[in-house]
Amino acid sequence: MSLLEQGFRVQYEDRALAFTEAPISPNGLMRQRFRWSFGILQSLWKHRGAFRHKGALGWFALPNIAIFQILLPMVSPLIDLMFVFGGLSYFIDRHFHPYTANPASFEKLLLFFVVFLVTDFITSVIAFSLERHDPGNGEDIWLLSQVWLQRFAYRQLFSLVLFKTLKRAIDGRPFSWDKLERTAAIPIAQKNMGSDHASRETHAIMK
Numbered sequence: 001m002s003l004l005e006q007g008f009r010v011q012y013e014d015r016a017l018a019f020t021e022a023p024i025s026p027n028g029l030m031r032q033r034f035r036w037s038f039g040i041l042q043s044l045w046k047h048r049g050a051f052r053h054k055g056a057l058g059w060f061a062l063p064n065i066a067i068f069q070i071l072l073p074m075v076s077p078l079i080d081l082m083f084v085f086g087g088l089s090y091f092i093d094r095h096f097h098p099y100t101a102n103p104a105s106f107e108k109l110l111l112f113f114v115v116f117l118v119t120d121f122i123t124s125v126i127a128f129s130l131e132r133h134d135p136g137n138g139e140d141i142w143l144l145s146q147v148w149l150q151r152f153a154y155r156q157l158f159s160l161v162l163f164k165t166l167k168r169a170i171d172g173r174p175f176s177w178d179k180l181e182r183t184a185a186i187p188i189a190q191k192n193m194g195s196d197h198a199s200r201e202t203h204a205i206m207k
Helices: 026-046 048-052 056-096 103-129 139-145 147-171 188-206
Strands: none
Touching (some): 026 056, 026 147, 056 103
């Protein structure tokens, strides 16, 4: 962000590989996301003056971060809560007040929620299609099948982390950069797969 703010250009290389150690527990994942979320808030606040300037940072990068990494994750849980509340209200009315329950309203609520899920999945498919692909690798299909797990598990977890981050920022309490606990717990098969993939990518780049 500092480089972009000073007028330099950052070139994106989508063939670059990075091997990192990921958290292996929900607690470690929450701590990692908390660090990331707090770092995002710090970066936005530090470079808030770029919003007033022309260029990719002020017109695209910072608004994209503010909308898709802060605002939307905060609003997303409301959609789930509205669906759960609407469904519970319908079934309660159907049990205690069967004559007042309106099946058409519940069907409309269910339709809207399904459309939301399908739209969310389509955007994931588009994102995958824009990335480079290995013709003999079926990993993309496997990852796309896990989008539903992300929708009903990870996003709720990330929203909790984001609310915690905002509360810490508003409180103004000191924040220690809690580092990831290193375990090196990586399956051998995954190591071999990563090494083979890296060698193919390196050979392709050299060619």
